[in-house]
Amino acid sequence: MQALKVYNTLTRQKETFTPLNPPYVGMYVCGPTVYNYVHLGNCRTFTSFDLIYRYLQHLGYKVRYVRNITDVGHLVGDADEGEDKIAKKAKLENLEPMEIVQRYTLDFRSIMQLINNLPPSIEPTATGHIVEQIEMTQKIMQNGFAYEAKGSIYFDVSKYNEANHEYGKLSGRVVDELISGSRDLDGQGEKQAPEDFALWKKASKEHIMRWNSPWGEGFPGWHLECSVMSSKYLGLQFDIHGGGMDLKFPHHECEIAQCVGANDTEPVKYWLHTNMLTVNGTKMSKSLGNSILPHELFTGTHTLLTQAYSAMTLRFMMLQTHYRSTMDMSNDALKAAQKGYKRVMNGLRIVKKMQYQENLEIPKDEKQIAEIEKIVSEMYEGMNDDFNTAVALAGLLNLLKKINSFHNGVLNINSLDQKTFDLTKNTFISFVEDIFGLREENQADLGEVMHVFLEIYREAKHNKNFEQVDKLRAHFKSLGVVVKDMKDKIDWAFEE
Ligand code: AMP
Ligand code: ZN
Numbered sequence: 186m187q188a189l190k191v192y193n194t195l196t197r198q199k200e201t202f203t204p205l206n207p208p209y210v211g212m213y214v215c216g217p218t219v220y221n222y223v224h225l226g227n228c229r230t231f232t233s234f235d236l237i238y239r240y241l242q243h244l245g246y247k248v249r250y251v252r253n254i255t256d257v258g259h260l261v262g263d264a265d266e267g268e269d270k271i272a273k274k275a276k277l278e279n280l281e282p283m284e285i286v287q288r289y290t291l292d293f294r295s296i297m298q299l300i301n302n303l304p305p306s307i308e309p310t311a312t313g314h315i316v317e318q319i320e321m322t323q324k325i326m327q328n329g330f331a332y333e334a335k336g337s338i339y340f341d342v343s344k345y346n347e348a349n350h351e352y353g354k355l356s357g358r359v360v361d362e363l364i365s366g367s368r369d370l371d372g373q374g375e376k377q378a379p380e381d382f383a384l385w386k387k388a389s390k391e392h393i394m395r396w397n398s399p400w401g402e403g404f405p406g407w408h409l410e411c412s413v414m415s416s417k418y419l420g421l422q423f424d425i426h427g428g429g430m431d432l433k434f435p436h437h438e439c440e441i442a443q444c445v446g447a448n449d450t451e452p453v454k455y456w457l458h459t460n461m462l463t464v465n466g467t468k469m470s471k472s473l474g475n476s477i478l479p480h481e482l483f484t485g486t487h488t489l490l491t492q493a494y495s496a497m498t499l500r501f502m503m504l505q506t507h508y509r510s511t512m513d514m515s516n517d518a519l520k521a522a523q524k525g526y527k528r529v530m531n532g533l534r535i536v537k538k539m540q541y542q543e544n545l546e547i548p549k550d551e552k553q554i555a556e557i558e559k560i561v562s563e564m565y566e567g568m569n570d571d572f573n574t575a576v577a578l579a580g581l582l583n584l585l586k587k588i589n590s591f592h593n594g595v596l597n598i599n600s601l602d603q604k605t606f607d608l609t610k611n612t613f614i615s616f617v618e619d620i621f622g623l624r625e626e627n628q629a630d631l632g633e634v635m636h637v638f639l640e641i642y643r644e645a646k647h648n649k650n651f652e653q654v655d656k657l658r659a660h661f662k663s664l665g666v667v668v669k670d671m672k673d674k675i676d677w678a679f680e681e
Contacts, residue, residue: 186562189244189569191425192509194433194456195355199571204424205454210246211423212238213415213453215432216308218255219289220270223296224476225499225514226462226469230429232500233459233508235302237427237572239620251418252305254293256286256312257394258407263435265376265383265406272394282394286312296479299496301622307418311410315396318405318413321447322384330446334375336387336401342380345442352380352442355456356434382439384409408439416444416452426453430460431468459508464489466513477514494519497626501526504574504621525582529617530625532585535592536613541606542599550600553587557605560584561612568620581616588613635666635677642668643675 189202204210214234217223223231234252241248261267275282297304311318322338325331330345331338342352342360353359360380383406388395395402415423421444428437437456444452461468464475477487485493502522506512560583567576588609590596598606617623638657645653661668661677669676 186565187569190571191455191457192571193454194458195453200455202455204246205422208245208247210241210248210425211419212241212248212250212425212427213411213419213423214250214252214305214426215411215428215436216253216255217289217293218259218270219286219293220259220274221289221471222478222480223289223293224469224471224478225482226429226476228296228300228479228499229462229503229512230459231297231302232300232503233572234427234457235300235622236504236508236574236620237425237457238303238305239622240568240572243615243620249307249419250303250305251307251309251415253411253414254286254290254308254310255407255410256290256310257282258311258405258410260407263407265386269392269394269404272392275393283312286310299479299483300500301496301624303622309414309418311405311414312394314410314413314417315405317417318409319385319398321409321413321443322405323399324447325384325443328446328449330442331384332377333400334377336403337375337383338385338400339376339381340384340439340442340446341377342382342442343378345446350442350445353438355438355441358434358438382406382408382435384443408436409443411436412440412443412447412452415440416448421448421450422452422454424453425455425457427457427459430458433458460511463511463513469514482519489514489516490519491516494523495526495626497623498523498526500621500623501529504578507571507573507575509571526623529581529585529623532588532613533617533623533625536588536610539588539591539598539606539610541601541603543603545599547597547599549602550596553596554601554605557584557587557601557609560587561608564612564616574621577616578621581613581621584609584613639668639675639677646670646675 190199191202192199212234214231217227231252238248238250256271257269259270261270261273271282271285275285278285294304322331325340326338330348331340345352346360385398385400385403385405387401387403392404394404396404415426426437426440441452444450463469464477467473467475469476477489479496481487482490482494482499483496485491498519499522502518503512505522505525560580564577564580564584567573567580570576587596591598601609642654642657645657658668662680665680666677667680669678
């Protein structure tokens with residue numbers, strides 16, 4: 186089987202994945218700015234990295250996964266001027282900024298849990314690392330790559346490039362383009378050059394989120410937190426840095442510049458970027474007003490949807506597209522995913538009960554054995570080819586066809602050898618549960634199910650079929666349920 190390959194945005198090619206310090210892997214993913222509910226586009230990016238995290242663990246790597254919470258410094262418009270997104274929302278709602286942060290952090294975590302995205306190993310916040318951000322700014326200044334202007338500190342891109350570094354190498358932007366494309370708005374008045382970016386901003390009188398610093402009261406620039414928290418928890422060099430494609434520039438470009446400027450060390454070995462979730466071909470985004478929120482999906486209250494869809498249906502839909510391709514959200518795509526998800530979960534129930542009988546004198550079916558081995562290796566090859574879940578899922582559905590044929594008696598399970606039987610069962614279960622992170626959510630309502638069985642019980646009693654009545658009572662008892670025969674009705678309760 187081929188080794189794991191990942192597409193590295195920095196080198197623009199697929200590379201064999203060789204961690205800096207195996208079996209350990211350090212992975213940092215830019216987390217949400219918690220000023221609003223996450224939309225399904227955000228969910229796509231975090232689910233893509235959850236799948237990457239799960240697969241690396243499946244391969245035996247010990248992964249430290251750091252995903253931050255941006256709770257200060259991300260300004261409206263993503264540039265160096267304007268209000269802080271969180272402070273703006275706080276003012277609007279007449280709340281403390283930290284109340285905004287708490288509300289949307291909790292919402293974010295509960296959505297992640299519903300989609301079955303595993304929690305990261307560390308979830309640091311920008312406001313929890315102000316001291317480190319000031320220290321990093323000082324280091325960059327000491328190295329000559331930043332300057333003070335009216336109480337704010339800016340990164341000096343031209344000094345950085347003069348020192349033979351290459352600002353723009355990740356995103357492919359050229360500094361000249363940045364200059365001509367810049368707007369007057371971006372704090373240019375105090376910057377020496379439009380391509381420079383803020384490490385620390387002086388707080389105006391109205392600005393409510395502010396901390397003391399050697400340069401007076403202010404707050405950190407948006408890009409700094411990720412350089413600080415990734416290096417603090419993963420070291421000056423680590424394996425994987427991820428985020429959505431829209432973060433390549435300026436955010437990730439600036440992260441590299443800050444780390445190199447402070448530590449003279451290239452921070453990240455593999456840069457991974459997810460493609461966008463779109464609606465009718467346009468990127469889903471809060472500012473464009475075309476975002477769909479998880480609760481709108483779960484309740485079916487968005488105009489694009491004809492019905493409600495569950496979190497696992499959403500997850501299944503996401504698996505069907507490779508993370509570097511765009512994915513268009515539509516009612517039809519969700520409907521198909523809902524069907525696919527149910528098929529896979531039915532398969533999971535079957536496969537968990539499947540038993541192999543050794544020592545049966547049944548001739549082995551070499552053709553089936555070879556086909557199953559081929560399907561399994563295609564599933565791994567898919568995942569090893571830059572985490573191509575679409576290919577792996579297609580393989581899983583082929584494996585499911587085999588499983589259903591065994592279940593229906595079209596094929597005989599005992600015509601496999603024990604090794605191939607184990608391979609079928611273990612691969613199916615571990616792909617569904619551990620790697621794809623799909624889980625059962627269609628729990629039937631116990632009350633409804635009991636209602637149906639009590640009807641059968643009532644009928645048996647009515648027909649004086651006491652053998653059947655006793656049998657049913659015994660079944661109920663083995664499930665910890667007692668049937669209560671009352672004068673005019675029959676009810677049930679859990680055995681006390
Ligand atoms: P934000 O909270 O805006 O910083 O975004 C959190 C993450 O979601 C970032 O990695 C973004 O790149 C990502 N993101 C935003 N919109 C989309 C989208 N439409 N599709 C996929 N990822 C997105
Ligand atoms: Zn970041």
